Amino acid sequence: MQIKLANSYGFCFGVKRAIEIAEKSSGAVTYGALIHNPLEIERLKNNYNVGYVDSLDKIDTNKIIIRTHGITKEDKEQLESQGKELIDATCPFVTKPQEIVKEMSENGYDVVIFGDINHPEVKGVKSYSKNQNRTFVVLNVDELKNIKLKEKIAVVAQTTRKISEFLKIVNFLVENHKEVRVFNTICNATFENQDAVKELSKEADIMIIIGGKNSSNTKQLYLISKENCNDSYLIENADELKPEWFKNKNLCGVSAGASTPEWLIQNIIKKIKQIKDYNE
Ligand code: SF4
Structure with missing residues (x-):
């Protein structure tokens, strides 16, 4: 393998x-x-x-x-x-949506934040709005449909969200409102790791995604991987690896979330190699 x-x-x-x-x-x-x-x-x-x-x-x-x-x-x-x-x-990429939300709410825009209302980053970004009653956090278009928005809308995204999902929100807003200011606040690191996991999961027959189970961007990597490779696993440490996962596999892909340290990734790769040698 x-x-x-x-x-x-x-x-x-x-x-x-x-x-x-x-x-x-x-x-x-x-x-x-x-x-x-x-x-x-x-x-x-x-x-x-x-x-x-x-x-x-x-x-x-x-x-x-x-x-x-x-x-x-x-x-x-x-x-x-x-x-x-x-x-x-x-992170400066988080300070940016905080500033945008502050400025746009001061200028009378309704603010839509695409993200998870319980995530600390989103709570922080929302708190900078000057008009909390006109600032809405949504996860999908269905949630947006239940909100009566004004004509002037500004939209930002949690930094670690999927761009394809953000575009669905943006399209809905643009189709239904006259003035929509779109700020793509999804960060490049997220794109790069997501694109790379997408490519690798297409060719691998098992994928190991390493990262904190409370990490939003790690979970996104896992979900993208799972779309292409059914045998995708999200783990936090080497003890979670199970030898049977690797039986009859030819290519094991490995990726890790944006907050996973290199020393941990290397430990896990070492353990996968040991399992591989044992299985062979
Ligand atoms: S993923 Fe990293 S670079 Fe991107 S916003 Fe979060 S901390 Fe900043």
């Missing part, structure tokens, strides 16, 4: 940047996970003394790192009012 890595996989620019910032911020905590990968968070704790808390009440240090996918405007203001030192690791 051959093992092949996707042409583009793993850490993106925003995550590399956030980790570099964290590695230089000993003693700080991140409010919410810095990136969506539990093992990397553990490494930052053990090697760099950078912790993480999931609620503002639990913060007992003065240095706070703002995670890659941002926080809400209200949380930021609360931390500032407490005199905390904020170290901003928000």
Whole structure:
């Protein structure tokens, strides 16, 4: 069995940047996970003394790192009012939709955010709207159909969403409204990893997608892979690999989400090789 890595996989620019910032911020905590990968968070704790808390009440240090996918405007203001030192690791591709939502809502546009209302990035982006009552988060066209929008609409997307799904939202809006300002805020890293997994999953007969199970972009990679290769598996660590998955397989494709560290990917490839040797 051959093992092949996707042409583009793993850490993106925003995550590399956030980790570099964290590695230089000993003693700080991140409010919410810095990136969506539990093992990397553990490494930052053990090697760099950078912790993480999931609620503002639990913060007992003065240095706070703002995670890659941002926080809400209200949380930021609360931390500032407490005199905390904020170290901003928000990815610039996330800051962009925050700014767009602020500006367009100030200019009287209804704002549509294509994304998951429970995702921290989307909560953060939405919080920048000056008119919360006229800012709508939707996951599909059906949800949009239930909303009575004004004629002036601005639309942005969660950075890790599928472009094909975003286009369905945009098409619906353009067909039904006079003025639609479209901001493609899906980031390139997502495109590149998605295109590469699509290609590889067409030729592989088993696909291993590595990443946090709470990571939106890892899940997207898995879903794209599954469309082409039925034997696609999403795993967080090497212990989840099952030898029977690899029986009678010729090509094992491997990809990883944007917040999956290289050391973890290499560990898993090593384990796949051991299983392969054992099966043969
Ligand atoms: S996936 Fe894109 S938006 Fe998210 S952190 Fe990476 S570069 Fe930034």
